[in-house]
Amino acid sequence: MTTITPFAAGSYLTTRNAAQLTTLKSQLNDLSTQLSTGLTAQTYGGLGSGRSTALSAQATLSALTGYAAGITAAQTRTNVAVTSLTQVATLGIDARTTLNNGLQSTPVNATAAKANALNNLQAALDTLNQSVAGNYLFGGEDSSTQPVLDADTILNGTKKPDGSTDQMGLTEFVSSQVKADLGANGNGRLTQTYLASNPTEITLADDPSSRAKPQSGFAITSVSAVPTPGGIAATRALDSTGTSATVTIDVNQQPAAGDSLTLTLQLPDGTQTKVTLTAAASGTTPASSSTGFAIGADKAETANNLNEALKSALSASASSTLPAYSTAQAASTFFSAPNPTTTAANTVVWYQGENGTTDPLSTQSVQVSAGSSVQIGVRANQPAISNVLAGLATVALGMPNSSDPNAAALYSAISSQAQPFSRRPIPAPARPRPVRSRACRIRSHSSASRRRACRTPRRPTRPPRIRFRTHSTALNRRPPRKSSPSCWTCRTDFRRATKSRLRSPSCRWSITSAEVRPSLLESAPVVRDRLGVARRRSSACR
Incomplete structure (x- = not known):
């Protein structure tokens, strides 16, 4: 039931003022809330027509925040992986340096090279087990399993409860190959x-x-x-x-x-x-x-x-x-496992991570936008890594004892077989020195001017040779068959003593003489050639 309040004459103005005061108080409360919270409204409904824009922007911001977090995590993962790979490469280079230094005194340095390579091999195997936030880096798609066995198991294998060999390690595998x-x-x-x-x-x-x-x-x-x-x-x-x-x-x-x-x-x-x-x-x-x-x-x-x-x-x-080859071959076969020769039935399989046929990079990826992702996966058994491990194992297990009568020959053979880390990097090609263009025949009276002469590199095709012959009143030249890419105007002279200036489209030389009007570039240095023609060099031609 609706009640109609009584209306008295003259009360309308009072009622309107009260309503306006109530509205102003509500607006003041809203503005105070906005000032204290920094929000336009407490609910999306308070935004009015802008609520749909705010909702879509909020979703976009949430997605961007997620992408940023993923990128940060991927950067951390990538940085650790790069550091680990750099460490593996450094260990290989260190072993190569030790090998090269030991060629002068084989009996003395064979033991040192053997111990150094063994230590580097163990360090490299440990490096490949790096993890970030509990996720292993070098296991491909499987980031929860330690990708590489510990160095002791890889080298010595596993034993049965009675002490007999269950699975051969790298040391026994190499020894059996050498004996065979x-x-x-x-x-x-x-x-x-x-x-x-x-x-x-x-x-x-x-x-x-x-x-x-x-x-x-x-x-x-x-x-x-x-x-x-x-x-x-x-x-x-x-x-x-x-x-x-x-x-x-x-x-x-x-x-x-x-x-x-x-x-x-x-x-x-x-x-x-x-x-x-x-x-x-x-x-x-x-x-x-x-x-x-x-x-x-x-x-x-x-x-x-x-x-x-x-x-x-x-x-x-x-x-x-033969032992040098056998050791290198066995080490290469072992670190390329799993294969028919080294199976879990008789030999330790050193790599325990995912070993699919897909590209290792594609095993891990990070979403960087709605339609883009970056691949950051890697496996420890990739050829670039396993070759370094095989080279270190070749030196560690193939180096002779100092008392071996064939120590010098075996040391040399091992050095040549351990190729994965013995290749020297190809030096970067040297930058070509600038040479004076044959198309530029600038003549000057001072060495400083000659040093400032044109240093245009030689072109594959030489410009046509220009020959001068002197007459009583004019200098003639045979015009070039085509415009040269170099500044051929530098050796262009007047044609029958004309009063026009000859200028190449790509050169800003101005040619003057007693019969030619002065150049507009009065401040340019004057260079005289062997024919006595004064030329003013502009700042645009260097």
């Missing part, structure tokens, strides 16, 4: 035969695995003898399947001192090494020599001496070249 390449006789899997029933003949055969992929041991590629005519004969033949080569050495007659026998052997990496034995007079060469053999009293004794010398030479060659 050396063979049971330690001569690169070669089979050497010398029978008493045929005392003047020696046979040497390589193993079929030396011609397989991957190759193991030595492969005989050639044999040659430089004997006295009718002396030592050496031949090489492949078997019917082409998987093995056999060398037959016959001592047909007594060799002369200085005669030699040379075997060429191929290593699994494709490089070759040679074994050369030289005949020497009896009593001048020890029986265990790896470089020569003694001439005996008869052919049988000479063949026996040659057989023993060949054993020593093959063992020395194998122990100084």
Whole structure:
């Protein structure tokens, strides 16, 4: 029920003033609230027609705040990853420097290089386990699992409760590869035969695995003898399947001192090494020599001496070249795991992170705007990282002991095999020095003016040569076939003593003479050429 208040004459003005005072008080309260809170209204409804704009702006600000937070987190993650990768590269460079410094004194520095590389390998493995806010950086998509096993497990493997080996570590894996390449006789899997029933003949055969992929041991590629005519004969033949080569050495007659026998052997990496034995007079060469053999009293004794010398030479060659390759190959295979050779069934798998076929960068990304994202993923088993680890492992596990008789040769072989961190950076090309353009023939009377002369670089195409000839009243020149990109006006002269100035579109030289009106550039320095024509150089032509 609606009640109509009584209306008295003259009360309208009082009622209106009271309403206006109430409105003003409400406005004052709103302004005080805005002043104290810094907000236009306490609710979006109080914004009126601007509430839709405020709501959309609030959503945009929230999204931008989220993008900024993601970018900040990504920057932190990226900075830590870059620092870790820089540390790994520094460790590789440090090992390379130690190797290069040790070439002058191999027995002394082999132990130092070995210890330094081992320490660097352990530090590099620890570096790859860096995390930010509980998220591992080098595990690809899997940021919750430690991507790299600890150094002790990687090097020594795991053990069963009874103490036997459960999974081979890197040390045992490399050792088994070296033994496999050396063979049971330690001569690169070669089979050497010398029978008493045929005392003047020696046979040497390589193993079929030396011609397989991957190759193991030595492969005989050639044999040659430089004997006295009718002396030592050496031949090489492949078997019917082409998987093995056999060398037959016959001592047909007594060799002369200085005669030699040379075997060429191929290593699994494709490089070759040679074994050369030289005949020497009896009593001048020890029986265990790896470089020569003694001439005996008869052919049988000479063949026996040659057989023993060949054993020593093959063992020395194998122990100084094959272990370096075997160690490098095993380390490279180990750090490229998982693969068919190194599986969890028999060998420790050092990388435990995600190992998909996608691009490592795409494994982690950060949204930087509504339609843009930046990829920041990385895996610890990427080739650039695993190559450095393999190089460090090659030095750490392949370096010889100081008492090894083949220490110098093995040190050199290890240095050449540990290639991932031994490559020197390509120097940046030097900036070309500016040269004086042949198109500019500025002549001056002072060295300072010559130094200020045009330094325009030479163009691929030389401008046409301009020839002058003098007449009694004029100087003629043959006009150029086309405009040169250089300032060809610098050597342009008057044509039949005309009073016009010749100027190139790209040059601001003004040419004057006694018959030509003065140049507008009165303050420009005057340079005289060999023809006596005064030229004023403007500030626009340098």
